Amino acid sequence: MSRFDAAMEKFNFRKAVVVCLIVSVLAGTGSAGFLAHTFRDRLALADGYRRVSKDVGAAEGGLESMEPGWKRLAASSPDLVDILVLDGENRVVFSAKHSDLSQSGSLNLSEDRGGQNRYLTAGENPDVHFRLTEGGGLQVFRQLLGVDEETGRENRDHYFYEKNYSRQKIYLLSCFAGGPDGTKVYFIGDLRPAAGGRLSVKAAAALAVLLFMVYWVLLALWVYARALRAKMNAPVWGIAALFTNLAGWFVFLLYRQSRRTCCRCGALQSGDGAYCTYCGARLGAVCPRCHRPVNGWDRYCGHCGCALNRGKKDE
Numbered sequence: 555m556s557r558f559d560a561a562m563e564k565f566n567f568r569k570a571v572v573v574c575l576i577v578s579v580l581a582g583t584g585s586a587g588f589l590a591h592t593f594r595d596r597l598a599l600a601d602g603y604r605r606v607s608k609d610v611g612a613a614e615g616g617l618e619s620m621e622p623g624w625k626r627l628a629a630s631s632p633d634l635v636d637i638l639v640l641d642g643e644n645r646v647v648f649s650a651k652h653s654d655l656s657q658s659g660s661l662n663l664s665e666d667r668g669g670q671n672r673y674l675t676a677g678e679n680p681d682v683h684f685r686l687t688e689g690g691g692l693q694v695f696r697q698l699l700g701v702d703e704e705t706g707r708e709n710r711d712h713y714f715y716e717k718n719y720s721r722q723k724i725y726l727l728s729c730f731a732g733g734p735d736g737t738k739v740y741f742i743g744d745l746r747p748a749a750g751g752r753l754s755v756k757a758a759a760a761l762a763v764l765l766f767m768v769y770w771v772l773l774a775l776w777v778y779a780r781a782l783r784a785k786m787n788a789p790v791w792g793i794a795a796l797f798t799n800l801a802g803w804f805v806f807l808l809y810r811q812s813r814r815t816c817c818r819c820g821a822l823q824s825g826d827g828a829y830c831t832y833c834g835a836r837l838g839a840v841c842p843r844c845h846r847p848v849n850g851w852d853r854y855c856g857h858c859g860c861a862l863n864r865g866k867k868d869e
């Protein structure tokens with residue numbers, strides 16, 4: 555027996571699986587906490603956005619009753635540029651943060667030249683551009699977190715962006731409420747990536763991949779060790795499980811289930827032999843006269859007709 559096989563026989567897979575599970579749960583919890591900490595400002599902002607856009611539909615005292623809440627949200631988040639309320643003439647009637655955007659007193663947004671892009675420019679602030687977010691809260695949520703692949707790709711690779719705005723300020727803009735008189739409420743956020751965000755997402759993903767690989771290899775080793783114990787072709791079963799994982803493990807279990815196992819040496823036995831082909835142990839009840847296998851409930855041997863004494867069948 556090779557040293558690898560000897561190690562496999564001794565290895566405690568049950569303990570390894572339990573340890574692997576505990577480490578996975580701890581790592582998952584730790585990663586989630588770490589990511590939540592890294593993106594805490596963004597999560598708070600996204601949650602704030604969700605709340606204000608939900609409250610605005612249910613507000614009974616009109617938009618004015620929402621303003622203290624907007625001010626609190628704006629003060630608490632460094633990533634929130636401003637919440638602006640514009641009247642029908644695009645005059646700024648409320649600014650939660652008194653940002654530069656509100657200084658000129660109005661905000662006239664127009665679509666950038668180029669047609670197909672989703673960027674808007676304000677005539678008052680030609681250096682600032684707005685990326686319009688549509689599709690409700692979820693889209694805004696993803697973009698505020700700044701981890702959205704699509705947003706990143708669009709911002710990096712978008713030819714129009716590269717050509718026109720790579721050195722200019724881009725804000726995220728969402729119009730989350732409007733009135734019949736042309737009133738609009740604009741929610742304006744900064745698209746800065748969270749500090750260390752990309753690195754922490756990569757670290758968490760790497761940890762998850764590592765743990766998944768450990769699980770994958772562990773399952774293949776487990777099948778290998780079990781096949782080894784059953785005197786089967788362990789390398790073939792182990793490699794099959796390494797390539798097919800759960801499917802290979804399942805086929806292994808089915809295969810083992812369909813055969814008999816020697817209770818002395820553990821070898822898997824095919825056919826209907828009465829004795830283990832590996833160690834010679836008797837596999838079950840046999841006829842005392844012809845020594846062929848019989849079922850435990852048979853009263854007479856099916857091969858030679860000998861009467862079977864139930865009490866003595868295992869003599």
Ligand SMILES: [Zn+2]
Nearest residue numbers: 816819830833
């Ligand atoms: Zn045996």
Ligand SMILES: [Zn+2]
Nearest residue numbers: 841844855858
């Ligand atoms: Zn017999």
